Amino acid sequence: xxxxxxxxxxxxxxxxxxxxxxxxxxxxxxxxxxxxxxxxxxxxxxxxxxxxxxxxxxxxxxxxxxxxxxxxxxxxxxxxxxxxxxxxxxxxxxxxxxxxxxxxxxxxxxxxxxxxxxxxxxxxxxxxxxxxxxxxxxxxxxxxxxxxxxxxxxxxxxxxxxxxxxxxxxxxxxxxxxxxxxxxxxxxxxxxxxxxxxxxxxxxxxxxxxxxxxxxxxxxxxxxxxxxxxxxxxxxxxxxxxxxxxxxxxxxxxxxxxxxxxxxxxxxxxxxxxxxxxxxxxxxxxxxxxxxxxx
Amino acid sequence: xxxxxxxxxxxxxxxxxxxxxxxxxxxxxxxxxxxxxxxxxxxxxxxxxxxxxxxxxxxxxxxxxxxxxxxxxxxxxxxxxxxxxxxxxxxxxxxxxxxxxxxxxxxxxxxxxxxxxxxxxxxxxxxxxxxxxxxxxxxxxxxxxxxxxxxxxxxxxxxxxxxxxxxxxxxxxxxxxxxxxxxxxxxxxxxxxxxxxxxxxxxxxxxxxxxxxxxxxxxxxxxxxxxxxxxxxxxxxxxxxxxxxxxxxxxxxxxxxxxxxxxxxxxxxxxxxxxxxxxxxxx
Amino acid sequence: xxxxxxxxxxxxxxxxxxxxxxxxxxxxxxxxxxxxxxxxxxxxxxxxxxxxxxxxxxxxxxxxxxxxxxxxxxxxxxxxxxxxxxxxxxxxxxxxxxxxxxxxxxxxxxxxxxxxxxxxxxxxxxxxxxxxxxxxxxxxxxxxxxxxxxxxxxxxxxxxxxxxxxxxxxxxxxxxxxxxxxxxxxxxxxxxxxxxxxxxxxxxxxxxxxxxxxxxxxxxxxxxxxxxxxxxxxxxxxxxxxxxxxxxxxxxxxxxxxxxxxxxxxxxxxxxxxxxxxxxxxxxxxxxxxxxxxxxxxxxxxxxxxxxxxx
Numbered sequence: 001x002x003x004x005x006x007x008x009x010x011x012x013x014x015x016x017x018x019x020x021x022x023x024x025x026x027x028x029x030x031x032x033x034x035x036x037x038x039x040x041x042x043x044x045x046x047x048x049x050x051x052x053x054x055x056x057x058x059x060x061x062x063x064x065x066x067x068x069x070x071x072x073x074x075x076x077x078x079x080x081x082x083x084x085x086x087x088x089x090x091x092x093x094x095x096x097x098x099x100x101x102x103x104x105x106x107x108x109x110x111x112x113x114x115x116x117x118x119x120x121x122x123x124x125x126x127x128x129x130x131x132x133x134x135x136x137x138x139x140x141x142x143x144x145x146x147x148x149x150x151x152x153x154x155x156x157x158x159x160x161x162x163x164x165x166x167x168x169x170x171x172x173x174x175x176x177x178x179x180x181x182x183x184x185x186x187x188x189x190x191x192x193x194x195x196x197x198x199x200x201x202x203x204x205x206x207x208x209x210x211x212x213x214x215x216x217x218x219x220x221x222x223x224x225x226x227x228x229x230x231x232x233x234x235x236x237x238x239x240x241x242x243x244x245x246x247x248x249x250x251x252x253x254x255x256x257x258x259x260x261x262x263x264x265x266x267x268x269x270x271x272x273x274x275x276x277x278x279x280x281x282x283x284x285x286x287x288x289x290x291x292x293x294x295x
Numbered sequence: 296x297x298x299x300x301x302x303x304x305x306x307x308x309x310x311x312x313x314x315x316x317x318x319x320x321x322x323x324x325x326x327x328x329x330x331x332x333x334x335x336x337x338x339x340x341x342x343x344x345x346x347x348x349x350x351x352x353x354x355x356x357x358x359x360x361x362x363x364x365x366x367x368x369x370x371x372x373x374x375x376x377x378x379x380x381x382x383x384x385x386x387x388x389x390x391x392x393x394x395x396x397x398x399x400x401x402x403x404x405x406x407x408x409x410x411x412x413x414x415x416x417x418x419x420x421x422x423x424x425x426x427x428x429x430x431x432x433x434x435x436x437x438x439x440x441x442x443x444x445x446x447x448x449x450x451x452x453x454x455x456x457x458x459x460x461x462x463x464x465x466x467x468x469x470x471x472x473x474x475x476x477x478x479x480x481x482x483x484x485x486x487x488x489x490x491x492x493x494x495x496x497x498x499x500x501x502x503x504x505x506x507x508x509x510x511x512x513x514x515x516x517x518x519x520x521x522x523x524x525x526x527x528x529x530x531x532x533x534x535x536x537x538x539x540x541x542x543x544x545x546x547x548x549x550x551x552x553x554x555x556x557x558x559x560x561x562x563x564x565x566x567x568x569x570x571x572x573x574x575x576x577x578x
Numbered sequence: 579x580x581x582x583x584x585x586x587x588x589x590x591x592x593x594x595x596x597x598x599x600x601x602x603x604x605x606x607x608x609x610x611x612x613x614x615x616x617x618x619x620x621x622x623x624x625x626x627x628x629x630x631x632x633x634x635x636x637x638x639x640x641x642x643x644x645x646x647x648x649x650x651x652x653x654x655x656x657x658x659x660x661x662x663x664x665x666x667x668x669x670x671x672x673x674x675x676x677x678x679x680x681x682x683x684x685x686x687x688x689x690x691x692x693x694x695x696x697x698x699x700x701x702x703x704x705x706x707x708x709x710x711x712x713x714x715x716x717x718x719x720x721x722x723x724x725x726x727x728x729x730x731x732x733x734x735x736x737x738x739x740x741x742x743x744x745x746x747x748x749x750x751x752x753x754x755x756x757x758x759x760x761x762x763x764x765x766x767x768x769x770x771x772x773x774x775x776x777x778x779x780x781x782x783x784x785x786x787x788x789x790x791x792x793x794x795x796x797x798x799x800x801x802x803x804x805x806x807x808x809x810x811x812x813x814x815x816x817x818x819x820x821x822x823x824x825x826x827x828x829x830x831x832x833x834x835x836x837x838x839x840x841x842x843x844x845x846x847x848x849x850x851x852x853x854x855x856x857x858x859x860x861x862x863x864x865x866x867x868x869x870x871x872x873x874x875x876x877x878x879x880x881x882x883x884x885x886x887x888x889x
């Protein structure tokens with residue numbers, strides 16, 4: 001609901017939520033380099049661990065799929081960012097961006113290090129979610145941080161793919177978290193059939209509707225818990241609790257009418273970072289400048 | 296066929312060279328389309344094989360089946376045909392009158408107004424989307440093919456008018472003057488004399504207009520909300536979501552979009568080219 | 579020539595029918611013929627045009643519009659992305675049109691002879707043109723893929739490159755990758771127009787030249803090219819207008835990236851308006867785009883007039 005409020009007014013009602021912050025990994029690849037595919041947490045718990053594992057996996061396949069463009073980039077990035085303990089891109093009173101401080105810069109540096117060491121696929125600057133998913137499913141990539149809906153896609157299109165799900169690697173000293181996003185329902189002010197729309201909204205907000213109609217994790221907390229009860233990954237492990245744990249700790253991207261402008265600048269600076277035109281500090285500073293001008 | 300005179304004297308080796316180059320050129324140009332065809336016949340997991348395979352190990356029609364059975368694809372094709380055809384009919388009809396007027400008459404503001412029409416083509420479609428959206432809403436024509444056709448007229452009229460103006464300009468004035476002397480009214484002259492003379496021109500203008508309407512995407516995407524009303528380009532986009540692309544369907548769909556045009560053009564290109572030749576589209 | 583004399587001359591030379599004098603206006607049936615189109619276009623165009631210009635002077639936030647005068651224009655002209663985008667737009671338009679025209683010319687010359695299956699080949703060659711822009715973009719984006727793309731596969735097999743290249747993610751290649759797709763999509767138009775134009779060149783000229791012993795390149799330079807001049811002028815004019823405004827390929831292939839390396843003006847208008855929702859700024863950018871086009875038209879018309887041609 002937090003994402004629906006602006007200046008004290010509620011504008012919408014959550015329809016489906018999602019947390020972007022699960023690490024999918026290729027169990028077969030893990031086995032090949034001698035890692036425990038059933039208990040992967042030690043291998044990827046913190047960012048340094050994550051990088052080490054990636055280096056090990058380099059011989060088997062391209063270790064990590066990171067995104068470089070579209071709205072998915074800020075989503076994935078924020079998944080990593082919020083594990084640092086930060087609550088938002090903005091400071092407490094939402095007057096300034098804090099991305100140019102340590103935590104933001106460190107997250108950007110994570111991307112840069114992965115790219116510089118050749119641990120990501122070629123062309124990351126132009127990679128979107130669909131590409132990485134396909135590469136992951138066909139065994140080209142070993143690890144990918146994304147949301148819970150990806151599991152269904154793998155199950156359906158790559159039934160032989162042995163993937164596991166675990167927590168998103170967290171910054172050293174950080175916590176388990178993710179980026180919260182999702183779809184909300186609003187009634188257009190100018191809509192003609194407000195009564196009918198209101199009724200539909202009420203119905204769609206009920207628990208039954210949320211458990212039965214919505215394909216992705218539902219907006220209502222109680223429905224979400226039910227949905228993830230028994231949620232298994234490709235290895236048959238029950239990982240529903242991981243999802244819910246991360247979901248509870250998750251935070252959203254900035255809730256602001258000018259967010260799209262922020263996102264565009266963010267993507268641009270991250271691309272500059274990836275192609276080597278900017279350092280993490282520079283990229284985050286520039287992004288913060290733009291965000292501040294939009295606030 | 297101007298160059299044909301010279302080919303009779305072409306040596307054998309030059310002929311062979313010419314054909315070889317044509318073959319290579321054809322292959323290069325068709326490569327993308329051949330590639331979608333080949334890819335659309337592969338089963339889903341083979342599509343994403345690294346490295347990509349030139350020849351499918353297994354040929355399957357599953358995507359085409361899914362395309363026609365599970366999606367509204369057939370509906371999209373019908374919609375596209377309807378919209379493109381009606382756009383062409385209305386645009387060309389209006390343009391025929393206007394082209395004749397600008398091509399064959401002088402009146403105050405003739406040059407200015409014809410330039411105005413031509414210049415309206417310069418404005419990027421992106422920018423007129425929102426005002427057009429508002430206008431259509433005001434006319435209650437949103438989410439309807441009629442509204443889209445109206446918008447497409449905006450897109451096509453400048454070109455169709457200009458093309459037909461060129462074709463009309465090529466009619467010798469004497470013929471028309473003679474008809475006037477014979478006492479025919481302006482409209483009769485237009486209908487009986489001028490029109491028949493530009494029939495090939497009308498044909499090529501119509502083809503051109505149809506192609507423009509057929510592939511238009513942005514306006515259709517913005518103005519149509521009902522899935523059942525989508526035209527082909529919009530429908531194809533439906534296979535692409537933010538994090539997931541239905542490649543099999545997309546590939547099959549793309550090929551199907553291209554195929555009818557290919558067949559049509561193979562038969563019509565002769566007329567298209569012939570009518571453009573010796574007519575008014577030059578300078 | 580003063581206008582009055584012009585009309586008198588027209589009276590004798592051009593087909594002009596009964597006139598009615600309404601004040602100082604010359605009206606005749608011609609005006610009636612063009613009226614429907616003129617009215618329709620004016621109606622449909624005036625509002626969007628006017629509204630865009632109006633918007634360009636405002637800052638749009640949600641439902642409120644705030645007058646800020648030339649502020650949007652200043653913002654555009656001083657933005658650090660403006661000049662690179664102008665440059666890239668010029669490269670995009672120039673190289674794509676040149677490529678399309680050249681390829682169209684070569685293919686038209688090749689296909690201008692009788693051979694079996696000519697209709698078939700010509701028909702196939704028209705396909706790129708009738709393929710919707712997004713379909714073209716999807717196909718090429720896939721062909722350019724660093725791992726799954728066929729272009730890399732072919733280049734590797736031919737030994738032309740050692741390692742696959744991420745064409746759309748390299749700042750130095752991205753724009754040119756888009757240009758190649760643009761050339762592929764647009765060349766059939768040039769080809770068809772030139773094919774038509776070739777048929778109008780008098781074959782006797784070639785015969786005479788051959789008898790005089792002129793080699794093929796002399797025949798080409800002195801007969802074919804001048805003969806094609808009118809067609810080429812039209813092709814270039816139209817191609818520039820369309821290519822300049824055509825941003826679908828950039829939208830789908832690179833999104834303007836990486837980091838704006840392949841961004842072009844119309845695409846920027848789109849992202850500013852529909853991704854950042856800064857409609858005022860987008861409108862200002864669109865007006866600037868329009869003005870650039872007007873300048874181009876004026877320059878082009880001037881150059882043509884100097885050579886004795888006409889629009």
